[in-house]
């Protein structure tokens with residue numbers, strides 16, 4: 001299958017009190033058509049910023065410093081704002097974390113659906129309403145709830161409504177930013193099931209942003225691990241869970257429950273991600289990496305292909321087998 | 336419904352308390368108003384009549400009960416000066432005040448909402464930097480002074496509009512409606528409405544601006560952008576629509592406050608309304624009339640506060656459905 | 660001479676951390692609107708203080724021209740910067756002296772509102788229970804009164820002096836301050852250092868005065884500064900309506916005078932425009948300061 005989305009060298013920074021914070025730094029990412037890619041990383045590593053930069057909708061103090069975002073081979077960053085706006089939602093749609101005010105509180109869901117279907121999809125009102133009913137059914141919502149206001153929905157229902165909204169115009173790619181984070185575990189599972197079913201039934205291409213590795217293993221065939229504004233490892237989810245190559249990925253696996261090869265106990269990675277306004281020299285993970293060498297603090301490790309479709313940005317990628325052995329021991333991570 | 340009931344009860348209590356305060360104010364003053372300010376031309380008979388009517392010869396508490404009973408029956412007594420029922424005098428000028436207030440508020444809120452929205456839209460621009468202090472200055476300007484300037488320019492300088500009153504002297508109309516919808520009345524209405532609107536627009540403009548700025552940071556506005564909706568649509572249908580909610584409440588509250596606040600404007604333009612009635616009554620120590628005018632002004636204020644609460648509920652679905 | 664030097668010595672002898680004033684100064688430098696507000700105030704305070712020497716004439720003196728005519732309704736000239744009134748009084752002198760009552764009313768009302776508001780807020784918030792409920796109901800009630808009509812009625816009953824105007828304004832404006840200060844007291848009294856003080860056996864009054872009161876001073880200041888504008892406008896409106904103190908010349912009485920003597924008809928703008936501008940400036944200064952101060956107290960997060 002061909003590449004649907006191709007991101008090359010994308011960088012985004014925020015201005016904050018006169019300082020530039022590089023939240024996304026030279027990111028490369030590929031999403032093949034029909035694939036779901038999980039984007040994982042700790043809080044604050046730039047996942048949301050990357051997701052929003054792909055949509056091209058960023059806060060006023062953010063700027064895209066370079067790179068290209070190609071959808072079906074066409075660079076979106078080259079388009080005029082008006083042309084880019086035309087692509088939005090028809091080709092690229094977004095599922096926000098709806099615990100925030102992501103649905104307009106003063107309109108009924110039906111009207112918010114109509115807005116998308118009529119304004120952007122060009123459907124007449126009647127056809128739009130029929131489509132809205134079908135969409136609600138497909139995400140497991142009772143269509144009578146279309147006449148409700150957002151605040152009358154539970155968290156899980158709101159999230160389903162947001163998914164229905166994102167699917168409205170049959171986009172080529174759906175980007176979901178923490179779609180289940182705000183929900184409690186049981187509802188989380190139900191919504192994840194719905195997403196998985198939709199993915200299979202519709203052959204959906206999606207990027208699922210999450211800080212929860214189990215969400216990725218459940219939904220996504222591909223995984224990209226992000227750390228301090230960079231993608232440090234990417235490949236198939238299978239490869240990454242069985243043969244993690246970057247020490248940060250190994251650490252994440254240790255810190256997450258319920259994976260193939262459990263360690264004795266859950267071990268968190270000590271320390272905190274670096275300040276993006278002033279990232280450390282060399283490998284950004286070095287200050288927290290138990291496997292770091294002196295060289296790691298000198299220069300940036302470039303991504304290396306470790307097997308077809310699986311790359312990692314670590315100087316010690318070649319010794320990954322031995323590193324994995326070490327990483328499985330809890331003592332490695334506690335100093 | 337329970338909400339409605341609770342608010343309604345609250346309104347009644349406030350009205351009762353205001354009436355009580357007023358009673359105490361007028362009765363506990365060192366001088367007995369009826370003795371100190373009774374028109375000397377009153378005959379002894381009339382004097383007794385008035386004293387008996389207000390029960391001024393009875394103990395204070397009994398006076399209070401009579402006063403409350405009279406109020407409840409809409410009986411405000413006789414004007415000392417005009418020797419007519421206060422209720423009739425008040426009701427005769429009430430339409431003028433309500434009309435002045437509502438016209439001015441509508442003009443002010445339409446203009447203010449538009450101005451506020453465009454200030455928010457073009458935040459950081461030169462237009463915004465100049466407009467905000469200007470709007471603040473209109474809030475700082477005394478209403479009567481604005482009225483004087485407007486009068487000097489449009490009534491005396493350009494001679495476009497009459498300088499005072501509500502109708503040309505001596506004009507006769509078949510009915511109150513005919514009077515109010517006459518061209519003459521409208522011509523008299525223009526300048527007071529303009530002045531009042533200049534004074535009133537600042538609040539909605541600033542409120543709209545800050546609401547809009549707040550709402551433009553909301554996630555649903557970002558989502559609207561992601562949906563590829565036009566900037567115009569985002570501003571009008573989402574940002575402005577949400578930002579308008581508090582303005583509706585402010586409108587109702589403003590109406591209540593303005594009926595009392597009009598006192599000044601009505602005097603500048605000799606507009607025969609409640610405020611002017613109050614000022615004349617106080618100036619002439621016509622206490623029954625002053626009391627009646629004040630109570631009606633307070634009544635409008637309290638009722639509008641009540642309506643403001645209800646309106647907010649109507650417009651914000653979150654309140655209707657019992658969440659807060 | 661010595662009296663001028665004393666404060667410096669005192670300041671030097673008592674070294675203090677760069678506290679409120681340093682912070683205030685830094686804030687002013689960053690907040691141009693507050694700086695403008697403060698400057699306007701300083702100018703008017705200066706004018707009010709030196710009014711006697713700035714004003715070229717006695718403001719109520721009836722003036723005559725050199726040929727013995729009444730100097731009535733003269734246009735602006737070098738001798739009369741803003742012309743004269745219809746009774747031959749110098750408008751500029753009135754304007755300068757009119758600064759005094761306005762500033763007096765504004766500043767005393769600010770102090771009164773801040774004091775009453777703090778006292779009620781402290782007592783209600785700290786004692787709680789029925790005292791709190793009663794005071795807050797009272798606050799609701801007062802806020803439900805029509806402002807200007809109530810002031811008119813009250814001033815008419817207790818007499819139209821500047822002090823009484825301040826009193827009425829304070830009676831009507833304390834609830835806003837009291838409510839906010841009360842909720843501040845409520846949050847403060849749950850803080851740990853208060854608990855700690857209680858554990859060490861400090862008395863309730865002591866806790867209230869030593870630990871809580873200082874923390875609400877900024878809020879009291881904020882509501883005081885908001886009251887300045889209201890009080891000045893109220894005093895002017897009352898004067899205009901004829902309920903002002905009859906023995907003082909204020910900007911409000913000047914405007915009333917101009918209005919009543921047909922200055923509008925004569926389009927004698929130099930008489931009735933300047934007092935209004937002075938009122939706008941003083942009130943606007945209050946707005947600018949309280950806005951800037953609000954930002955200092957409640958800094959908004961985020962930017963852009």
Ligand SMILES: Nc1ncnc2c1ncn2[C@@H]1O[C@H](COP(=O)(O)OP(=O)(O)OP(=O)(O)O)[C@@H](O)[C@H]1O
Nearest residue numbers: 014016023042043044045046047048049050059276
């Ligand atoms: N509007 C903004 N202005 C300034 N800095 C921002 C802004 N939004 C995010 N940042 C900064 O950019 C960095 C990346 O933030 P981002 O929200 O993309 O992270 P994230 O991976 O999505 O985190 P989370 O898991 O908490 O959602 C953080 O350091 C954050 O503080």
Ligand code: SF4
Nearest residue numbers: 283286289296314315
């Ligand atoms: S490059 Fe060095 S510091 Fe960075 S992850 Fe690999 S081993 Fe650790």
Ligand SMILES: [Mg+2]
Nearest residue numbers: 047048049177
């Ligand atoms: Mg995020």
